[in-house]
Amino acid sequence: MSTSPQPSNGKRAVVGVILWRNQFLTIRRSEHVAAPGKICFPGGKIELGESEEDALIREIQEELGILATAGHRLYTNVTGWGTSVAWWLTHIAEDAEVQINEKEVAHWCWMAPATMLRHPDLLSSNRDFLASWRNSVFSIPGIAVPDIWDDIDD
Numbered sequence: 001m002s003t004s005p006q007p008s009n010g011k012r013a014v015v016g017v018i019l020w021r022n023q024f025l026t027i028r029r030s031e032h033v034a035a036p037g038k039i040c041f042p043g044g045k046i047e048l049g050e051s052e053e054d055a056l057i058r059e060i061q062e063e064l065g066i067l068a069t070a071g072h073r074l075y076t077n078v079t080g081w082g083t084s085v086a087w088w089l090t091h092i093a094e095d096a097e098v099q100i101n102e103k104e105v106a107h108w109c110w111m112a113p114a115t116m117l118r119h120p121d122l123l124s125s126n127r128d129f130l131a132s133w134r135n136s137v138f139s140i141p142g143i144a145v146p147d148i149w150d151d152i153d154d
């Protein structure tokens, strides 16, 4: 767990890290939301009085039309724009059928960590999450940091 030096603006968000065969479930944000077209994990803002777990499950249902379960919190940071983000290991059923909400999500896919880290459209705060994982600030059960990352600058 890490605390970033940026001050928080009081906004809180939660993000779901969903794994399948050494890949993460990633979305491309739609053109109608903040940070349009950026690549990131599913998630969103935590409403007043809502727990991180409830917000996580609600956001994944809204964006992907699937029922998720919260595993545990992997990491927290504060984005460059002041939002406090909780990053949760999250589980979905093997046979879950994703149906994206096109107002919020343009596309989804499974993406290898190194591909995500190198992606030109990656949401910048996700680079911090991936770099911190790579630097063993936290571990993600079920997946090892890929060796190929030795070649990538962070």
Ligand SMILES: Nc1nc2c([nH]c(=O)n2[C@@H]2O[C@H](COP(=O)(O)OP(=O)(O)OP(=O)(O)O)[C@@H](O)[C@H]2O)c(=O)[nH]1
Binding pocket: 013, 014, 015, 033, 034, 035, 040, 041, 042, 043, 044, 045, 046, 079, 083, 085, 123, 125, 126
């Ligand atoms: N969904 C998502 N948000 C992320 C990620 N990483 C990250 O820093 N965030 C930040 O978490 C916050 C949640 O953003 P969001 O725009 O997805 O939330 P939302 O759907 O509730 O927004 P809205 O209701 O205003 O449309 C934003 O500040 C966003 O930049 C990520 O991987 N996925």
